[in-house]
Amino acid sequence: MSKLKDTFGSEGKxxxxxxxxxxxxxxxxxxxVALVAFxxxxxxxxxxxxxxxxxNLVVQNGYILVLAIGMVMIIIAGHIDLSVGSxxxxxxxxxxxxxxxxxxxxxxxxxxxxxxxxxxxxAVLVGGLVGMWQGFWVAYIGIPxxxxxxxGMLLFRGLALMTLQNTNIGPFPDNYRAIGxxxxxxxxxxxxxxxxxxxxATALVITAVxxxxxxxxxxxxxxxxxxxxxxxxxxxxxxxxxAILAVMVGYVGVxxxxxxxxxxxxxxxxxxxxxxxxIMKKTTFGRHIYAIGGNLHAAVLSGINxxxxxxxxxxxxxxxxxxxxxxxxxxxxxxxPKAGDGFELDAISSVFIGGAAVQGGVGTVTGSIVGGMIxxxxxxxxxxxxxxxxxxxxxxxxxxxxxxxxxxxxxxxxK
Amino acid sequence: xxxxxxxxRSITKTFPGVKALVxxxxxxxxxxxxxxxxxxxxxxxxxxxxxxGIYPHGTYDGEIIxxxxxxxxxxxxxxxxxxxxxxxxxxxxxxxxxxxxxxFLNNEIKSKGLIDWNKTNLEAQKLLAKVGLSEDPNTPVNRxxxxxxxxxxxxxxxxxxVKLLILDEPTAALNDADSEHLLDLLRQFxxxxxTCIIISHKLNEIAAIADKTTIIRDGHVIETLQMxxxxxxxxxIIKGMVGREMNNRYPARDPKVGAEVFRIEDWTVHxxxxxxxxVVDRANLHVNAGEIVGLAGIMGAxxxxxxxxxxxxxxxxxxxxxxxxxxxxxxxxxxxxAIDSGIAYSTEDRKRFGLNLIDDIxxxxxxxxxxxxxxxxxxxxxxxxxxxxEYRDSMNIxxxxxxxxxxxxxxxxxxxxxxxxxxxxxxxxLILDEPTxGIDVGAxxxxxxxxxxxxxxxxxxxxxxxxxxxxxGICDRIYAIAEGxxxxxxARKDFSPELLMQYMTKAKEDSNV
Numbered sequence: 001m002s003k004l005k006d007t008f009g010s011e012g013k014x015x016x017x018x019x020x021x022x023x024x025x026x027x028x029x030x031x032x033v034a035l036v037a038f039x040x041x042x043x044x045x046x047x048x049x050x051x052x053x054x055x056n057l058v059v060q061n062g063y064i065l066v067l068a069i070g071m072v073m074i075i076i077a078g079h080i081d082l083s084v085g086s087x088x089x090x091x092x093x094x095x096x097x098x099x100x101x102x103x104x105x106x107x108x109x110x111x112x113x114x115x116x117x118x119x120x121x122x123a124v125l126v127g128g129l130v131g132m133w134q135g136f137w138v139a140y141i142g143i144p145x146x147x148x149x150x151x152g153m154l155l156f157r158g159l160a161l162m163t164l165q166n167t168n169i170g171p172f173p174d175n176y177r178a179i180g181x182x183x184x185x186x187x188x189x190x191x192x193x194x195x196x197x198x199x200x201a202t203a204l205v206i207t208a209v210x211x212x213x214x215x216x217x218x219x220x221x222x223x224x225x226x227x228x229x230x231x232x233x234x235x236x237x238x239x240x241x242x243a244i245l246a247v248m249v250g251y252v253g254v255x256x257x258x259x260x261x262x263x264x265x266x267x268x269x270x271x272x273x274x275x276x277x278x279i280m281k282k283t284t285f286g287r288h289i290y291a292i293g294g295n296l297h298a299a300v301l302s303g304i305n306x307x308x309x310x311x312x313x314x315x316x317x318x319x320x321x322x323x324x325x326x327x328x329x330x331x332x333x334x335x336x337p338k339a340g341d342g343f344e345l346d347a348i349s350s351v352f353i354g355g356a357a358v359q360g361g362v363g364t365v366t367g368s369i370v371g372g373m374i375x376x377x378x379x380x381x382x383x384x385x386x387x388x389x390x391x392x393x394x395x396x397x398x399x400x401x402x403x404x405x406x407x408x409x410x411x412x413x414x415k
Numbered sequence: 416x417x418x419x420x421x422x423x424r425s426i427t428k429t430f431p432g433v434k435a436l437v438x439x440x441x442x443x444x445x446x447x448x449x450x451x452x453x454x455x456x457x458x459x460x461x462x463x464x465x466x467x468g469i470y471p472h473g474t475y476d477g478e479i480i481x482x483x484x485x486x487x488x489x490x491x492x493x494x495x496x497x498x499x500x501x502x503x504x505x506x507x508x509x510x511x512x513x514x515x516x517x518x519f520l521n522n523e524i525k526s527k528g529l530i531d532w533n534k535t536n537l538e539a540q541k542l543l544a545k546v547g548l549s550e551d552p553n554t555p556v557n558r559x560x561x562x563x564x565x566x567x568x569x570x571x572x573x574x575x576x577v578k579l580l581i582l583d584e585p586t587a588a589l590n591d592a593d594s595e596h597l598l599d600l601l602r603q604f605x606x607x608x609x610t611c612i613i614i615s616h617k618l619n620e621i622a623a624i625a626d627k628t629t630i631i632r633d634g635h636v637i638e639t640l641q642m643x644x645x646x647x648x649x650x651x652i653i654k655g656m657v658g659r660e661m662n663n664r665y666p667a668r669d670p671k672v673g674a675e676v677f678r679i680e681d682w683t684v685h686x687x688x689x690x691x692x693x694v695v696d697r698a699n700l701h702v703n704a705g706e707i708v709g710l711a712g713i714m715g716a717x718x719x720x721x722x723x724x725x726x727x728x729x730x731x732x733x734x735x736x737x738x739x740x741x742x743x744x745x746x747x748x749x750x751x752x753a754i755d756s757g758i759a760y761s762t763e764d765r766k767r768f769g770l771n772l773i774d775d776i777x778x779x780x781x782x783x784x785x786x787x788x789x790x791x792x793x794x795x796x797x798x799x800x801x802x803x804x805e806y807r808d809s810m811n812i813x814x815x816x817x818x819x820x821x822x823x824x825x826x827x828x829x830x831x832x833x834x835x836x837x838x839x840x841x842x843x844x845l846i847l848d849e850p851t852x853g854i855d856v857g858a859x860x861x862x863x864x865x866x867x868x869x870x871x872x873x874x875x876x877x878x879x880x881x882x883x884x885x886x887x888g889i890c891d892r893i894y895a896i897a898e899g900x901x902x903x904x905x906a907r908k909d910f911s912p913e914l915l916m917q918y919m920t921k922a923k924e925d926s927n928v
Contacts, residue, residue, distance in 0.1 A: 228797040282793040294771030302783040303751040
């Protein structure tokens with residue numbers, strides 16, 4: 001009996017010491033690191049942590065992660081979007097029409113091929129229109145998002161096939177391809193001029209700037225909280241955490257610099273993560289999304305225009321699905337009818353592994369990115385270990401189930 | 416000739432911290448209609464839940480004798496098996512199933528393991544004839560009105576060979592014609608020998624139908640009145656229902672009433688599910704600066720419906736009438752514009768409608784006034800924390816930090832968070848719907864103090880409550896509402912529970928407003 005008491009007592013002390021530390025958010029991050037470590041040992045010749053593989057990991061998962069950012073917002077508000085894979089495919093096709101060449105046989109002959117940037121802009125706009133279509137049905141007609149986007153899944157796949165006329169469109173202009181396949185200063189002109197041959201110097205500079213920005217942001221937040229006499233993480237933990245984070249970002253940056261440098265996909269992704277984290281945490285729009293998912297009735301009675309928020313959520317998702325479609329087509333260097341097949345499920349899994357709640361109201365952008373990376377590392381590591389796709393699917397399914405089970409269990413325990 | 420079908424002896428039921436029923440005894444004769452009266456929360460429903468096995472044998476003290484046998488109920492199925500059927504105020508029908516399916520739900524007529532639909536429909540038709548409902552048994556119940564749904568519930572009870580029928584506020588949601596039909600039906604059942612217990616707030620109904628009336632107050636039986644042949648003594652029932660001691664449960668009040676802040680004129684609201692039903696009928700009221708005004712009414716009288724329809728049309732349909740704030744017409748077409756015109760409404764059901772329970776205190780407080788925290792397009796969460804800390808101190812919210820999750824707070828502290836949210840909007844008029852529901856006495860006193868402070872700061876406050884002593888304790892003026900009609904306006908010097916209860920139980924016919 002006394003032993004039991006002791007256990008509880010020390011647990012209480014530990015709790016106190018970890019007060020202010022978000023255990024759940026850290027848990028999935030630790031899981032990701034553990035997974036990377038596991039594969040670095042098990043893959044032949046440590047293939048999973050070679051510079052080239054790090055590079056691959058980023059560009060192979062970029063388009064899922066972009067989808068996951070939009071998806072977590074949708075899921076926090078209590079909806080779901082099953083159509084994003086099809087929309088990505090459709091937008092890839094649209095971008096193909098705009099950027100490559102019009103399909104003369106289907107009456108697009110009058111349309112000249114646009115410059116790469118105009119094609120991207122146009123494609124994202126069409127993505128926004130797709131989002132308006134779905135947002136209209138969800139927000140203003142009141143049809144559940146599950147139904148609207150299930151219909152959208154078929155609808156936009158169909159439109160994609162029509163646009164593509166059962167062919168592939170490609171190849172894309174070089175600048176367009178660079179988004180999915182290119183690297184910042186791939187030729188290492190900076191490094192050559194400085195006499196550094198083995199490392200991409202631009203990548204090193206970007207990494208250093210990134211780490212510096214990360215640390216400055218951490219310190220500024222902490223200082224602000226202290227100024228307002230808010231509880232903050234224990235000082236040691238804060239330093240340790242930031243040091244670990246800096247080392248990890250630095251490690252990945254150095255590895256990338258030993259390959260081809262920083263992929264443009266990573267630049268885009270980092271930009272989106274920063275922007276959307278700010279939107280979700282620091283703008284009224286983001287806060288209204290959490291409020292709607294947390295308690296719809298209370299949100300309505302607090303004067304939130306729920307319809308408008310829901311509408312713009314889907315417009316936003318449409319735009320991000322368009323970006324994802326552009327990344328896929330750029331990476332494959334052609335728009336194909338099968339593009340984006342099943343991506344909606346990968347994006348949804350990422351969000352739930354990343355700690356979002358099925359009932360809505362809970363979730364973060366960074367959590368979903370980590371959730372997506374867990375899936376990406378898992379798939380990549382199993383590929384390198386020559387695990388068959390049958391096993392891969394089984395394991396991915398179990399990981400999703402166990403991650404959510406852990407979430408449910410840990411919540412029940414704290415209640 | 417008289418034989419007791421039911422005797423409840425010395426029933427005592429305790430919930431953590433509250434004695435809901437104390438030594439309650441109730442005797443019901445076979446074939447009578449026995450009314451039970453009491454304020455909201457007096458213990459009527461608890462007593463009926465004990466009787467129907469919702470609170471099983473062993474969770475209360477005392478004994479129940481039904482038809483000469485001591486009851487040992489484990490659940491509601493046991494009581495139904497013996498012929499005790501309870502029909503709750505909120506009907507327990509499955510909306511998309513047909514009348515016949517609902518009547519025989521969990522009591523299906525089967526042959527060879529499969530449901531015999533022909534027989535089911537035939538039996539349903541017979542039952543519907545008994546309750547005087549001429550509808551096709553195949554009609555889904557959501558296609559018929561509330562009055563008819565009530566009859567379906569009764570048909571369902573009859574199908575279970577009911578001996579003792581318990582009706583909890585059966586006419587609260589019904590219009591006059593439907594109520595009349597229901598009462599006729601009960602008289603008819605009585606002549607066939609059925610026994611009936613009816614819980615009601617409507618004294619004229621009780622007068623019309625009951626043989627005996629038992630009055631319950633604060634978990635005690637006050638008395639049982641013989642009604643047969645005696646002119647109804649409404650005064651006596653009202654006094655029995657409300658006559659409790661009024662001691663120092665309310666802070667002292669020294670009102671400084673200013674100019675008129677809030678006025679509604681000819682406010683009429685219809686039920687969104689049943690457009691023909693008028694829920695609020697040409698209501699007029701006003702509140703002055705620094706004044707605390709009460710809106711008294713029993714549940715279902717249209718209090719919340721009035722408040723929510725004024726607050727951005729957040730309830731109701733076919734709403735008409737005018738709202739004025741500080742003499743200017745206010746746009747209350749949606750919640751945002753209502754808030755912007757200076758109206759705030761804190762809900763009666765804070766968990767369902769008031770709070771994001773999975774979020775923290777500071778973000779709940781800032782939700783309705785988030786623009787105030789925005790600087791250069793971004794929400795300053797440190798300012799939110801600061802403001803929330805100030806409310807935590809001034810409202811005495813007992814929580815470790817403004818970052819604490821609201822769902823983990825006690826009811827009283829949650830209520831303070833709701834109030835903080837609306838005070839931070841800085842409204843002209845605060846409508847507080849049941850601000851002390853479900854919170855303990857100490858927290859109630861604190862809430863009263865906060866309400867007083869708001870009034871002394873010059874705010875107009877409208878308090879909705881089912882607890883008369885509470886309104887009498889804190890208000891300067893009280894409106895009474897019954898069946899959607901404002902039936903009376905009483906100034907503080909004339910406050911008496913009896914008078915207010917008279918207005919609150921006034922039926923539509925007598926009140927030519």
